[in-house]
Amino acid sequence: MFKLITQDKKTNRRIGQIITKSGVVRTPVFMPIATKGAVKSLTPEDLKELGANLVLGNTYHLWLRPGTAVIKRAGGLHNFMNWSGPILTDSGGYQVFSLGEKVGSVNAFQKHKIFPSEKNFTRQASSLVPPLRDTVPARRPEHFEKAPTSQRVGFVKITDKGVEFRDPIDGKKHFLTPEKSIDIQLALDSDIIMALDECPPYPTTKEQMAAAVKRTTEWAVRCKKYFNKKVGRRKQRPLLFGIVQGGIYKDLRQRSARELLEIGFDGYAIGGVAVGEPRQYLEEVLKAVIPLLPKNKPRYLMGLGKPEEIMAAVNFGIDMFDCVIPTREARHGRLYILASHQQRFYDMIQIANRKFAKDFKPVDYGCQCYLCKNYSRAYLSHLFKTSEPLALRLASIHNLKFYFGLMEKLRK
């Protein structure tokens, strides 16, 4: 259930509440990511103290390890990870993308002869997708190039029936269907369940994207049907969200949204964003999709983002976010601080840099987090340079505090 409390007249910013079986979530909300049942380096007590009220867990990862049998016996994911607040679980759709072949790279597309060559790409496919050059990708292609090709090829196979995964660790095959995804999420005792979707990377031809939208809709129908069958009219039932796909193609995005609306969900997510497309498309996608979405249902922009992206999206009417950036950047020694100048409202520092070795000021004077109240830049810098695990925890606390502080402001 969603309660819309206020909506800005000037912008489309909304303030509301999502009522879940594990508690109320005030929106706009940012979810820290606990893929495998833990926000890396942090305890649930840390999260509570920081002001988190909804965390994201991942169906795919928890399914493989430790498996639903273990989590069921533990009394659900809440009990297992000692987090009593609301949990949203991702369906596993994203792992089709992230564990797949080097799908996001231009090379992969050339390899599969979707486009003949990069040279001809611009000329031949310009009506379908914008040229790759002279644009700033929302996500750099190298992102997909990290693992050796030999380890990536053949990890994922998609059919209308579902998705075949190969476990990246032991190579075992697993088959995920829309129904299976719901089953797992119910076993986890998730509060917000995501329908299984297909999330193609950028660039994808319009034809292929249309097929992905069609499949996403078909899977959404199956998810809804199976969900209703399993949950029935249970009073304490979890919420079920559908995911809008369609890439950078406005008409496909709108088709996807309309089809999902027809099925009817408790909330609507916009997925397939920040998968390599130029950043300018985010705005276009939001403008195309949001007006179609009902006002009395929460809207979730999946996987985003940077602080400025979140602020912008809130003003477009988005209520929910999740992103690895604050925690991952923290683990890489990059910390958010409020800026002293006007161009941007924040800066980032690389704490391991030599210049911080003798800097005994807090990371950010204005910050009230556990790190800034108790430790110096010099100390944190030292922890990073000597690879002390405490560095990861302290930095994660700080960056999440920055994000939650931002959300707090956006809720006023």
Added chain:
RNA sequence: GGGCCGUUAGCGUAGCCUGGCUUAACGCGUCUCCCUGUCACGGAGAAGAUCAGGGGUUCGAAUCCCCUACGGCCCG
């Protein structure tokens, strides 16, 4: 006094025997860029060395020879 071993970026090393794919490699350190429904304490890159100094052999020397300096060890 005699003999042996060593000296290669800020640090630690490889290459030397068997001279040329060396435009001197690697790790750490330094710096920059990147990370968007986490396979992620990760990725990409840059800067940095007259190969201790000098002389010789050679078409060609970090590499072979001689001298010097510095450091270490051994014998008197």
